[in-house]
Amino acid sequence: MRIEIPSTDATPYVLIDFANSVVEFAGESFPEDAAMFYEPLLSKIKEHLESNRDLNLAVNFKLSYFNSSSNKFFYKLFNMFEDASEFHKIGVNWYHLEEDDMSKEAGEAFSEEVEHIPFSFYTLESL
Amino acid sequence: MSAKEFHELEMFLENRNLLFCYHGFLSQSILTPLTKTLKAKIKAEDKPTQATNKVLYVFVELAQNIIRYSAVSDDIELNEEKCSKGSLAIGYYDGAFFCISGNVVTNRQAQHLLNQFESLRDKNSDELKFMFKQRLKDGPLEDSQGASLGLIEMARRSSKPIFYDFIDISDENKFFTLKITI
Numbered sequence: 656m657r658i659e660i661p662s663t664d665a666t667p668y669v670l671i672d673f674a675n676s677v678v679e680f681a682g683e684s685f686p687e688d689a690a691m692f693y694e695p696l697l698s699k700i701k702e703h704l705e706s707n708r709d710l711n712l713a714v715n716f717k718l719s720y721f722n723s724s725s726n727k728f729f730y731k732l733f734n735m736f737e738d739a740s741e742f743h744k745i746g747v748n749w750y751h752l753e754e755d756d757m758s759k760e761a762g763e764a765f766s767e768e769v770e771h772i773p774f775s776f777y778t779l780e781s782l
Numbered sequence: 783m784s785a786k787e788f789h790e791l792e793m794f795l796e797n798r799n800l801l802f803c804y805h806g807f808l809s810q811s812i813l814t815p816l817t818k819t820l821k822a823k824i825k826a827e828d829k830p831t832q833a834t835n836k837v838l839y840v841f842v843e844l845a846q847n848i849i850r851y852s853a854v855s856d857d858i859e860l861n862e863e864k865c866s867k868g869s870l871a872i873g874y875y876d877g878a879f880f881c882i883s884g885n886v887v888t889n890r891q892a893q894h895l896l897n898q899f900e901s902l903r904d905k906n907s908d909e910l911k912f913m914f915k916q917r918l919k920d921g922p923l924e925d926s927q928g929a930s931l932g933l934i935e936m937a938r939r940s941s942k943p944i945f946y947d948f949i950d951i952s953d954e955n956k957f958f959t960l961k962i963t964i
Contacts, residue, residue, distance in 0.1 A: 664817070686810070755832065757839075
């Protein structure tokens with residue numbers, strides 16, 4: 656399965672590429688209706704994880720900004736990955752700007768919620 | 783409104799250290815390009831990156847709260863977007879940015895907000911961080927316990943206690959203002 660959505664001024668670039676073992680979110684996320692944007696993506700990912708076994712997945716988060724409603728969907732996404740970790744190997748790469756403590760803390764909050772998904776943190780000069 | 787009155791309004795706003803002030807109908811279609819321009823403008827002011835990111839976060843959160851919850855909204859055809867009435871301002875004073883929002887709310891909404899502010903009162907950054915994690919786990923705010931994720935996140939980015947006020951405007955409604963200092 657491969658889905659690639661270009662970024663807009665309020666929604667992130669999204670790449671879901673199971674053939675290349677990568678899921679990526681990059682840019683900014685503040686849609687008015689986060690459910691409308693994220694629910695379909697979460698469903699597709701969940702469906703694919705449930706109907707396959709032994710996948711390797713790198714999940715890259717390169718978001719310079721995301722609003723509180725997007726936050727809720729990422730939380731859902733990570734819980735989904737946690738459930739899927741029984742049958743798949745999933746790791747998260749969390750990128751944030753060097754001075755952005757809040758983004759780092761958001762990533763850390765997610766990493767503390769999941770036991771079987773390793774999080775790696777990276778700083779960037781710009782996102 | 784005469785030119786003189788409009789000029790007086792402008793002076794009124796400028797004298798209160800406001801960089802930007804918007805009053806009227808607000809939608810996501812207005813917010814998105816506004817945020818893009820604001821981001822570039824604040825970056826050009828050469829303030830610290832952390833402060834810039836926090837201002838943008840709070841600005842968007844306040845704006846989307848107006849769009850979502852203002853008791854005065856317009857029924858217009860705009861790709862299913864909501865259009866609501868409110869006011870938003872950003873200022874810079876004494877070395878810090880501040881954001882102010884204002885919109886009409888029902889008495890019920892006002893009570894719900896008051897309960898949330900009460901739960902945020904006097905909380906330090908560790909306690910707010912804990913509330914943030916707890917809200918993520920518990921899901922959307924249903925009852926009167928605690929505060930919404932958006933409010934908690936704004937409180938975390940605020941360098942001073944959140945300032946809020948409710949002014950009676952009718953039997954059913956109040957005018958709600960919220961000020962966040964970054």
